[in-house]
Amino acid sequence: MRPARVFFLLILLAFPVSCWARLVSVENVRMWPAPDYTRLVFDLSGSLNYRLFMLKDPYRVVIDLHNARLGGPLPRLGSGSAIVSDMRSGPRANHTVRIVVDLKIDAQPRSFLLKPAGPYGHRLVVDLYDAAKAARERARLRAQAAAPPSREFVVVIDPGHGGDDPGATGHLYGTQEKTVVLAIARDLDRLVAAQPGMKAIMTRTGDYYVPLVTRRRMAKGADVFISIHADSMPGRIVDAHGASVYALSEKGATSALARALASDENESDWIGGVNLNNVESGVGQVLGDLTKSATIADSVRLGDDMLPYLRGVAPLHSNKVEQAGFVVLESPVPSVLIETGFISNPADERKLRSKRFQERTARAIFDGLERAEPWLLARRGVPIRTARAPKPVFDQYVVRPGDTLTAIAQRHDVSVTALRDVNGLRGSNIRIGLRLRIPVPGDRG
Ligand SMILES: [Zn+2]
Structure with missing residues (x-):
């Protein structure tokens, strides 16, 4: 027998419950609180079937993950959510992992599985919506x-x-x-x-x-x-x-x-x-x-x-x-x-x-x-006179040897007066290396 085969056999012998190899493991959970909902993302080693239901008194979500096992203890969730207060998890019969999410308020769940993307493998996403807040937001938009x-x-x-x-x-x-x-x-x-x-x-x-x-x-x-x-x-x-x-x-x-x-x-x-x-x-x-x-x-x-x-x-x-x-x-x-x-x-x-x-x-x-x-x-048809005047824009020009204010004005298609105004100049004397602001026309169609 080739060494690789022997190794494989040893591995099989080491796991008497052979279906363990086929169980999807729940590796991690992340929580992302948004203003009107909180998202929980479970990282999974593969795709699985799950069942999600809500319970009252107190409000909580129960998620049963079938043919699954916990890859390790799940990290504690932070305290940033207005909806989720805590989470517990544990194994149940028939290779089911039960996750119970304790809620601070009544929430509406939406959940879906995601295929691997970017740095992530399979994920189960559970979004918990603040029902009252969502209704208020819909009314506001209407x-x-x-x-x-x-x-x-x-x-x-x-x-x-x-x-x-x-x-x-x-x-x-x-x-x-x-x-x-x-x-x-x-x-x-x-x-x-x-x-x-x-x-x-x-x-x-x-x-x-x-x-x-x-x-x-x-x-x-x-x-x-x-x-x-x-x-x-x-x-x-x-x-x-x-x-x-x-x-x-x-x-x-x-x-x-x-x-x-x-x-x-x-x-x-x-x-x-x-x-x-x-x-x-x-x-x-x-x-x-x-x-x-x-x-x-x-x-x-x-x-x-x-x-x-x-x-x-x-x-x-x-x-x-x-x-x-x-x-x-x-x-x-x-x-x-x-x-x-x-x-x-x-x-x-x-x-x-x-x-x-x-x-x-x-x-x-x-x-x-x-x-x-x-x-x-x-x-949008708002009369231009009620709108603000266009904000001026300036290009920059650094004065070089041989430049005169008139020549710079001509080259940039602006008046000498405008050049003086925006640069706070009195006469026509400019020194080499001076940074001048050049007005750019505001109405371009
Ligand atoms: Zn980007």
Whole structure:
């Protein structure tokens, strides 16, 4: 007998109950509390059958996993959930593992199995919804839809990833994309909320996953949709750095990188965990082609409005708005996805972790929004006179030997007076190396 066969036989003899080998083991559990529901994710060594039911007095969920065993003691759940208070588990007869989740309130369960994706194997997802809160939210959305169109400029801020989907991870500090983009989104949320006439809606406010289709559904009725990311260069090339802005593409991608990033981003649902039975068909099929190309053109213009401000924070990765088939951008409102930097680049990773960089990036996105607000409101029929004047944008120019103010003004198609005004100059004397702000025309169609 070959040594391998002998080894196999020994293994069989070591496990007298042969069906143990076929039992699915429950390896781990994670909890992701969201505002209106709490998600429990069980890592399994394979697919299995299960039964889930609710009990009252006190409220609890019972999950029986058939042909299963506990891979070890399950970790204790944290205390961050408004719905789940505790969890117990133990073996029952007939190779069943029973998990009892104690609840703080009455909740509605939704559960589904997920096939392996990204770093995960098989998973069982149990979402527990706060029934009362969900009903209130539905009523609020109905009232909002029935209300007359508001003059408010509504910005949907979408921090990418979350929960089981960490997004890209930095090589230097192990920084997770989901964490830094949430920090930038929160900074932007504060800026928008503080601006009279503007309103922000966050697609997620904590560390939990939101399906791409839900994110873009939240954009319905809003003026703009801003998705915030910080991804890694495909193939672990670490020298790519800087921010870039993306819009949806009708045809192909504008670059190989744009295509690769879109395909990475579109993986999100598989890793984050989405019950694909509940996902409706793409908005792209619902939108007419004309609406779609008009929205894409507006999205590119919105991105153009942001680039000069982002350039003021750090050198850009791409100086133009790139396009590719990002699923999250397939919405009926002007939508851009901002890669705030490459988390795969050590210098960018360090920046992305810094509060100052996060705040400056949020400020740059906000400046771009302010600049886009008048023409976007005009699209909705809000008279331009009630909208704010377009926010000025400046290019930079460093004075070289032989330059005169008149020559610089002519070359940039601006008046000498305008140049003097924005730079606080009195006469015409300029020194070499002086940084001049060059006004960029505000009305570009
Ligand atoms: Zn991302």
